[in-house]
Amino acid sequence: MAATAPTEPVGFANVSRALVSAAADLVTGVQRRVVGDDKVRTARDNAWAATLENRAQHEAQAELTREVAAMVARRRLVRSS
Structure with missing residues (x-):
């Protein structure tokens, strides 16, 4: 006696996968x-x-970080003068 795998009913998910695969x-x-x-x-x-x-x-x-750091350094230099 050979055992057979139970058949899966064709569900919405299986049909959707097949449709998406065919479309792709x-x-x-x-x-x-x-x-x-x-x-x-x-x-x-x-x-x-x-x-x-x-x-x-x-x-x-x-680059933006360097530019902001340079602006802050110039501002500190101006304030300390």
Whole structure:
């Protein structure tokens, strides 16, 4: 006697997952056709872009901190004169 796994009823979640998966495949296929395989962004591309954006944001914040520190130093110099 072979045991069989109980069959799962097709529920809303399963249908939703299948629909989202099919839509994602369709969008990916259209994107590849329109822009070409070599120009499709990957997760690695997105991660690298996020890394570069974080670096630029940190550099801008550091520059602002330096500018504020210079303004405070000039103000102290003027007050002490």
